[in-house]
Amino acid sequence: MGKEKKFVRDITPMDQDFAQWYTDIVKKAELTDYSSVRGCMIIRPYGYAMWERIQKDLDEKFKATGHENVYMPLFIPESLLNKEKEHIEGFAPEVAWVTHGGDEELTEKLCVRPTSETLFCEHYAKIVQSYKDLPKLYNQWCSVVRWEKTTRPFLRTTEFLWQEGHTIHATEEEARKETRQMLDIYADHVENMLAIPVIKGKKTESEKFAGGVDTYTIESLMHDGKALQTGTSHYLGTNFAKGFGMQYSDREGKLQYVHQTSWGVTTRMLGAIIMVHGDDSGLVVPPRIAPIQVVIVPIAQHKEGVLEKANELKELVSKVSRVKLDDSDKMPGWKFNEYEMKGVPIRLEVGPKDIEKNQVVLVRRDTREKTIVPMDQLETAIPKLLDDIHNSMYERAKTRMEEKTSIAKNMDEFKDAVDNKTGFVKAMWCGDEECESKIKEVTGASSRCIPFEEGNVSDEDTCVCCGKKAKHLVYWGKAY
Amino acid sequence: MGKEKKFVRDITPMDQDFAQWYTDIVKKAELTDYSSVRGCMIIRPYGYAMWERIQKDLDEKFKATGHENVYMPLFIPESLLNKEKEHIEGFAPEVAWVTHGGDEELTEKLCVRPTSETLFCEHYAKIVQSYKDLPKLYNQWCSVVRWEKTTRPFLRTTEFLWQEGHTIHATEEEARKETRQMLDIYADHVENMLAIPVIKGKKTESEKFAGGVDTYTIESLMHDGKALQTGTSHYLGTNFAKGFGMQYSDREGKLQYVHQTSWGVTTRMLGAIIMVHGDDSGLVVPPRIAPIQVVIVPIAQHKEGVLEKANELKELVSKVSRVKLDDSDKMPGWKFNEYEMKGVPIRLEVGPKDIEKNQVVLVRRDTREKTIVPMDQLETAIPKLLDDIHNSMYERAKTRMEEKTSIAKNMDEFKDAVDNKTGFVKAMWCGDEECESKIKEVTGASSRCIPFEEGNVSDEDTCVCCGKKAKHLVYWGKAY
Numbered sequence: 001m002g003k004e005k006k007f008v009r010d011i012t013p014m015d016q017d018f019a020q021w022y023t024d025i026v027k028k029a030e031l032t033d034y035s036s037v038r039g040c041m042i043i044r045p046y047g048y049a050m051w052e053r054i055q056k057d058l059d060e061k062f063k064a065t066g067h068e069n070v071y072m073p074l075f076i077p078e079s080l081l082n083k084e085k086e087h088i089e090g091f092a093p094e095v096a097w098v099t100h101g102g103d104e105e106l107t108e109k110l111c112v113r114p115t116s117e118t119l120f121c122e123h124y125a126k127i128v129q130s131y132k133d134l135p136k137l138y139n140q141w142c143s144v145v146r147w148e149k150t151t152r153p154f155l156r157t158t159e160f161l162w163q164e165g166h167t168i169h170a171t172e173e174e175a176r177k178e179t180r181q182m183l184d185i186y187a188d189h190v191e192n193m194l195a196i197p198v199i200k201g202k203k204t205e206s207e208k209f210a211g212g213v214d215t216y217t218i219e220s221l222m223h224d225g226k227a228l229q230t231g232t233s234h235y236l237g238t239n240f241a242k243g244f245g246m247q248y249s250d251r252e253g254k255l256q257y258v259h260q261t262s263w264g265v266t267t268r269m270l271g272a273i274i275m276v277h278g279d280d281s282g283l284v285v286p287p288r289i290a291p292i293q294v295v296i297v298p299i300a301q302h303k304e305g306v307l308e309k310a311n312e313l314k315e316l317v318s319k320v321s322r323v324k325l326d327d328s329d330k331m332p333g334w335k336f337n338e339y340e341m342k343g344v345p346i347r348l349e350v351g352p353k354d355i356e357k358n359q360v361v362l363v364r365r366d367t368r369e370k371t372i373v374p375m376d377q378l379e380t381a382i383p384k385l386l387d388d389i390h391n392s393m394y395e396r397a398k399t400r401m402e403e404k405t406s407i408a409k410n411m412d413e414f415k416d417a418v419d420n421k422t423g424f425v426k427a428m429w430c431g432d433e434e435c436e437s438k439i440k441e442v443t444g445a446s447s448r449c450i451p452f453e454e455g456n457v458s459d460e461d462t463c464v465c466c467g468k469k470a471k472h473l474v475y476w477g478k479a480y
Numbered sequence: 481m482g483k484e485k486k487f488v489r490d491i492t493p494m495d496q497d498f499a500q501w502y503t504d505i506v507k508k509a510e511l512t513d514y515s516s517v518r519g520c521m522i523i524r525p526y527g528y529a530m531w532e533r534i535q536k537d538l539d540e541k542f543k544a545t546g547h548e549n550v551y552m553p554l555f556i557p558e559s560l561l562n563k564e565k566e567h568i569e570g571f572a573p574e575v576a577w578v579t580h581g582g583d584e585e586l587t588e589k590l591c592v593r594p595t596s597e598t599l600f601c602e603h604y605a606k607i608v609q610s611y612k613d614l615p616k617l618y619n620q621w622c623s624v625v626r627w628e629k630t631t632r633p634f635l636r637t638t639e640f641l642w643q644e645g646h647t648i649h650a651t652e653e654e655a656r657k658e659t660r661q662m663l664d665i666y667a668d669h670v671e672n673m674l675a676i677p678v679i680k681g682k683k684t685e686s687e688k689f690a691g692g693v694d695t696y697t698i699e700s701l702m703h704d705g706k707a708l709q710t711g712t713s714h715y716l717g718t719n720f721a722k723g724f725g726m727q728y729s730d731r732e733g734k735l736q737y738v739h740q741t742s743w744g745v746t747t748r749m750l751g752a753i754i755m756v757h758g759d760d761s762g763l764v765v766p767p768r769i770a771p772i773q774v775v776i777v778p779i780a781q782h783k784e785g786v787l788e789k790a791n792e793l794k795e796l797v798s799k800v801s802r803v804k805l806d807d808s809d810k811m812p813g814w815k816f817n818e819y820e821m822k823g824v825p826i827r828l829e830v831g832p833k834d835i836e837k838n839q840v841v842l843v844r845r846d847t848r849e850k851t852i853v854p855m856d857q858l859e860t861a862i863p864k865l866l867d868d869i870h871n872s873m874y875e876r877a878k879t880r881m882e883e884k885t886s887i888a889k890n891m892d893e894f895k896d897a898v899d900n901k902t903g904f905v906k907a908m909w910c911g912d913e914e915c916e917s918k919i920k921e922v923t924g925a926s927s928r929c930i931p932f933e934e935g936n937v938s939d940e941d942t943c944v945c946c947g948k949k950a951k952h953l954v955y956w957g958k959a960y
Contacts (some may be wrong), residue, residue, distance in 0.1 A: 096582075
């Protein structure tokens with residue numbers, strides 16, 4: 001235990017300073033590193049391997065629902081960005097501008113894409129003529145840039161990785177169905193791959209996407225009680241269609257504007273994984289996206305037969321999981337700590353005594369529970385244990401979210417909930433933006449979403465702020 | 481045949497204007513499109529799907545040889561780019577500069593990465609201390625920017641997609657082995673996935689990478705007799721290690737510089753596919769990277785049972801290949817032309833008469849050969865035919881390359897070969913850069929590589945330019 005204590009001392013305890021705990025984990029689990037480029041992060045192999053697993057799962061889901069990948073230019077000419085008024089107002093303050101190429105000063109400056117709506121619109125306007133060309137269901141994986149003054153790895157950086165889906169449809173109904181479908185795909189991914197429970201809902205007017213009609217969101221709760229938006233899906237209506245002339249002739253030969261959606265998730269999701277599952281010993285990686293699911297640590301590996309058996313076990317276990325054998329000359333205790341820090345779901349220990357008994361010790365990262373398993377049962381025991389770990393990680397996060405969700409009937413209850421219980425506050429709202437901003441001012445909590453479920457408002461319900469008749473139940477919370 | 485002629489008229493014949501033929505194919509096969517961003521291309525779904533297959537195959541090969549993916553920032557501060565003298569001299573004239581972020585003017589301008597050597601170096605210098613930390617075998621998939629005045633889709637664009645591998649090693653021997661290994665992986669990929677034969681060799685001093693020691697290359701020959709470099713792998717020695725302080729302590733505790741490599745391939749490979757395999761009817765896609773390997777075209781699809789059978793066949797064929805059923809209401813002849821233009825390797829025709837006889841018609845895109853195949857043999861016939869197509873595409877390209885490769889003993893023969901035979905010219909060279917540039921000036925052909933194979937130089941061999949004793953056999957050619 002002495003070693004573990006020493007190790008734990010290396011990272012700031014969560015209760016002491018949550019922000020520092022986060023930074024320590026990101027750094028010590030080797031997820032990211034800083035470079036001399038202010039505000040940008042280097043995503044290191046261990047962090048990037050998680051992102052690749054997220055990409056793979058989502059990309060398969062996108063393709064299974066008929067989406068195709070494309071690549072749009074990194075740069076957007078100023079005049080193109082300016083075509084949709086609200087859009088440019090939303091993004092202009094935070095874009096990076098290229099003004100010189102080679103030795104020349106450019107005649108028109110180019111912004112580094114903060115999002116690619118305008119490029120997709122320009123392209124769609126060109127390639128779509130008839131209802132037969134619809135829908136177009138495109139997606140792109142890339143990086144985008146938003147100039148940020150204060151940054152934190154994964155949560156807020158000048159450059160980040162994401163995917164952006166942009167689709168156009170003949171009818172509003174179809175486009176709205178797509179918007180919801182993509183949100184459901186995100187929710188499914190976050191819950192079933194990342195073991196993070198979500199609240200699905202709609203953003204209020206003031207929190208929605210610049211230039212869109214409706215923004216749907218999935219919101220999750222972090223360990224410190226703050227909310228994080230892990231994915232959004234926008235119904236854009238015909239706003240961009242009008243600005244960019246995206247029209248098609250319908251079955252009767254009449255020109256119509258297309259109905260549009262866009263939707264995205266980013267490397268923020270890696271931040272959510274840390275802040276939902278991590279503990280004072282480090283990261284806890286959800287098994288289904290873990291780059292290493294099982295690490296084999298040989299005990300007394302200098303003794304005859306140990307490394308040989310460890311290699312045999314690696315062969316065996318690799319049939320059912322992503323496995324790493326650490327046969328370096330570090331002490332087992334040191335290895336234990338390292339893979340705890342990295343959040344590897346299962347540690348498999350094997351030493352001379354285990355070999356005698358034809359067994360191994362399996363240690364779960366999430367609960368630290370130990371089980372002794374006969375070697376010949378590993379092929380079934382490992383996948384089962386990985387599923388168990390996923391399920392208990394999800395359940396623990398869900399229980400915590402529920403425990404940290406309060407109901408507030410008036411502003412005193414609201415303030416008390418935000419200050420003392422942290423987490424989500426469920427409270428009724430009249431729909432007036434004035435009340436929304438007052439709540440934010442007084443409590444620090446912003447509206448996270450109007451939930452799709454449990455959204456019933458009765459005649460007696462009144463706004464938590466002004467006391468007038470309520471229109472919506474809203475999830476509120478301090479947020480990243 | 482009337483229809484085919486009409487269709488062919490839509491693209492400029494190759495012999496008439498090769499550049500226009502290329503542009504027509506890129507556009508009409510829907511590989512790329514232009515946008516309002518000068519010099520940048522939109523990669524459309526059909527083109528991007530090919531790039532994804534290239535990525536998948538290479539990424540698997542990189543990972544199988546121990547490489548890990550990372551992500552480095554898009555921007556490089558001017559001072560960091562300046563750290564390696566030859567490197568900055570090589571790239572400075574062609575970079576895009578970000579000078580403003582949001583409303584602020586930046587205190588130090590940032591270039592949009594033309595390549596990420598400097599960022600990798602800075603990171604490696606930080607994370608490597610001991611010989612135990614070596615080697616580091618990193619790769620990244622991203623886009624890079626080089627300011628180009630004249631551009632052509634895939635071949636030369638201001639922004640393009642690529643992968644860049646950057647590795648560091650304890651010894652020169654190990655680094656040189658890595659450099660060769662990666663070139664071999666590229667050659668394997670280009671020959672066995674893209675069906676394009678390559679010449680492997682070393683670049684001359686004047687053609688090598690800015691800041692490196694040795695550049696290895698694979699060179700292929702296009703339909704018009706011009707060469708295209710499809711991949712390069714560089715041994716960088718300790719040049720960057722010295723500039724960036726990349727040192728490690730060896731087993732004796734002595735500080736040593738690391739030995740470095742870098743290697744990359746780009747979306748240029750898609751240009752090579754077009755120019756090696758395409759014909760006057762359009763693209764011919766190598767089967768192993770074809771997004772659609774088999775297209776099913778129903779004949780008389782309004783007749784009872786035809787579409788039903790076509791759907792059944794789609795199910796069956798999808799077990800062994802990537803298949804698309806086109807049941808749109810276009811005429812079969814129109815569909816034939818469309819998928820010829822898109823270069824789909826196999827067309828499967830099925831109509832009422834075929835159904836009666838329990839057979840289908842298979843038409844190869846490359847040779848237009850037709851075969852009648854019983855339906856119950858499709859599961860074996862299709863994979864075999866795809867392999868046959870791959871092999872004949874490779875063989876045809878190889879024969880063409882050999883036919884277009886001349887040997888020149890003197891400058892007259894050299895000029896004659898370049899002007900009248902086109903293709904590669906094999907000629908002896910003294911090793912003097914003056915002769916190299918004179919050859920280029922007089923013939924228009926640059927040195928492509930000093931081949932690894934057939935590189936024997938005898939005492940009697942003399943330089944094709946100056947007549948002095950020869951040092952190397954060189955492949956020369958006009959190039960993209």
